[in-house]
Amino acid sequence: MGDEDIPDYETFKERIPQELRERVESTSLQKIKQIGTHITKLKTQVDTLKKKESTLLEQIGNVQDELKTVQQQKKDLEDIREQRRVQLKLLLTQNSETSPLFALNSWTSCDTFEKLFDSDEMPFNQRTFQSAIFGRQDVLGIIITASDDIFGSFHTQPIKITSPDMNWTSDENFFVFSLLRGGVPVYGFYKKRSGVYCKQRSIRMVYDDETFYRVNNAFYLRPYLFEKKGKTWDDFCKDYDDVEKGTSLADRLGFTPQRVLLYQCSQSK
Structure with missing residues (x-):
């Protein structure tokens, strides 16, 4: 085809x-x-x-x-924290009649402070803290919070556990103090009132409780840093002298610890 x-x-x-x-x-x-x-x-x-x-x-x-x-924002926050650390360090090392160091010297009758614990350098937990303080006397504790509070306590008797039922250290001469509240210098030196219940109770040492650095009717800490793990009382005036009603050691009753320090205090010869 x-x-x-x-x-x-x-x-x-x-x-x-x-x-x-x-x-x-x-x-x-x-x-x-x-x-x-x-x-x-x-x-x-x-x-x-x-x-x-x-x-x-x-x-x-x-x-x-x-x-x-x-x-x-994180960088800005770190810068602010670093500035606070520098300012607080300067504040604590100034030695004048209006400085915290002068006040601590006067209250403790000590002029030598050996650092035992620093949460910036050591683990912030019960074991490390209590190992540093256990058995010592003339120990100064300082708490610095995220709200720019500085307060703490001073213990003149050896800190220890005397029995399973008695884990409060007896100390007639211990006191709590305030140096800064909400960024404002507020110097306060407070001892237990005469005749109050458990007047001699100062600091509590216990290993079956997550709280540590617990000062009788004043404040306590729990781990960890930068969390709302601290508490102070606004009615501790009931147990301590020279405290105005409604006053607390920190600007907030539930505070955030930023740094915790322990010092062994002594008088130079």
């Missing part, structure tokens, strides 16, 4: 029975419509994905901005 014998499309279409031709054309049209519908769906999906991509990119940008903000 030569090329001249091959029918063109129109001739070929005329030779196909009418019914079959209509069926083929109908099927072809349906497939074309299906393809068109599928293409439309794909375009819609592509548009949706593009919108999601745009939204995600925007969210990623927002998250990155937020991370930068958080990092900057």
Whole structure:
């Protein structure tokens, strides 16, 4: 058969029975419509994905901005803390009649302070703290809070556990004190009132309780630093002399300890 014998499309279409031709054309049209519908769906999906991509990119940008903000805030906070440490260090080392060091010298009758414990350098937990203080006398404890409070206590008797039922150290001459409250110098020296219940109770030493550095009716600490793990009382005036009603050792009753120090105190010869 030569090329001249091959029918063109129109001739070929005329030779196909009418019914079959209509069926083929109908099927072809349906497939074309299906393809068109599928293409439309794909375009819609592509548009949706593009919108999601745009939204995600925007969210990623927002998250990155937020991370930068958080990092900057963290840096600012660290700078503030470092400035506070420097200021507090200067405050505690100044030796004038208006300085905390002069007040501590006067209250304790000591002029030599050997550091036993520093939460900036040692683990802040019950075992480490109590190991540093156990069996010692003339021990000064200082608490520095996140609200710029400085207060503590002084214990003249050996700190120990005398029996399972008696874990308070008896000390008639111990006292609690305040140096700074809410960033404001507030010097206070407070001893137990005469005749109050458990007048001799000073510091508590116990190994089956998570509290430590617990001074009778004044304050206590729990681990960890930078958490609300400390408490003081606003009615400790009931047990201590020269305390105005409603006064507490810290600016907030539930305080956040930032640094804790222990010193062995003595009088130079």
